[in-house]
Amino acid sequence: xxxxxxxxxxxxxxxxxxxxxxxxxxxxxxxxxxxxxxxxxxxxxxxxxxxxxxxxxxxxxxxxxxxxxxxxxxxxxxxxxxxxxxxxxxxxxxxxxxxxxxxxxxxxxxxxxxxxxxxxxxxxxxxxxxxxxxxxxxxxxxxxxxxxxxxxxxxxxxxxxxxxxxxxxxxxxxxxxxxxxxxxxxxxxxxxxxxxxxxxxxxxxxxxxxxxxxxxxxxxxxxxxx
Numbered sequence: 001x002x003x004x005x006x007x008x009x010x011x012x013x014x015x016x017x018x019x020x021x022x023x024x025x026x027x028x029x030x031x032x033x034x035x036x037x038x039x040x041x042x043x044x045x046x047x048x049x050x051x052x053x054x055x056x057x058x059x060x061x062x063x064x065x066x067x068x069x070x071x072x073x074x075x076x077x078x079x080x081x082x083x084x085x086x087x088x089x090x091x092x093x094x095x096x097x098x099x100x101x102x103x104x105x106x107x108x109x110x111x112x113x114x115x116x117x118x119x120x121x122x123x124x125x126x127x128x129x130x131x132x133x134x135x136x137x138x139x140x141x142x143x144x145x146x147x148x149x150x151x152x153x154x155x156x157x158x159x160x161x162x163x164x165x166x167x168x169x170x171x172x173x174x175x176x177x178x179x180x181x182x183x184x185x186x187x188x189x190x191x192x193x194x195x196x197x198x199x200x201x202x203x204x205x206x207x208x209x210x211x212x213x214x215x216x217x218x219x220x221x222x223x224x225x226x
Contacts, residue, residue: 041072052077059083
């Protein structure tokens with residue numbers, strides 16, 4: 001029995017090829033299938049230029065493709081670097097740069113974001129203030145983001161910038177989010193605060209503004225575009 005991770009699928013497939021290695025909604029995958037598909041992926045990676053010891057990012061949830069990719073990378077001699085699927089584009093880009101990864105196996109949409117590696121950040125907080133200078137200016141420049149500059153807070157100006165520049169992050173203070181939620185023409189901009197981060201807006205504020213979900217928005221938010 002071998003404990004080399006690169007070859008254990010082949011060893012188990014040799015003795016129990018039809019045994020399910022995984023069952024999931026809609027089907028199952030046997031050890032023989034896993035061995036064959038991971039071998040084909042390994043061959044593809046080698047043809048693409050993967051060399052033994054190269055780091056390969058792997059950003060997939062618990063789906064059959066994760067197993068195929070994991071053992072395929074190992075079979076090709078690569079080093080697997082698992083990535084949280086919740087990471088945003090700048091975070092993925094940083095992990096790839098920092099590790100020296102030569103490949104990323106992930107969903108196409110995530111790959112596009114990682115290749116771009118830059119969010120668009122609404123920059124309305126004053127840059128002369130530490131809140132604007134450190135978490136916005138310095139972080140954006142460090143990770144290659146794009147700042148959408150808004151000289152002074154005005155709901156219409158901020159919403160226009162979010163829509164025009166397809167902003168994905170909005171760091172602000174509670175009064176700004178209150179002002180946006182109260183803005184009569186908010187619905188006309190086709191944006192909504194989703195997956196926002198930061199301080200908590202009281203539930204009463206959400207109810208007062210028609211149930212728009214800003215409870216995680218005050219203090220920072222994004223992505224904003226539908």
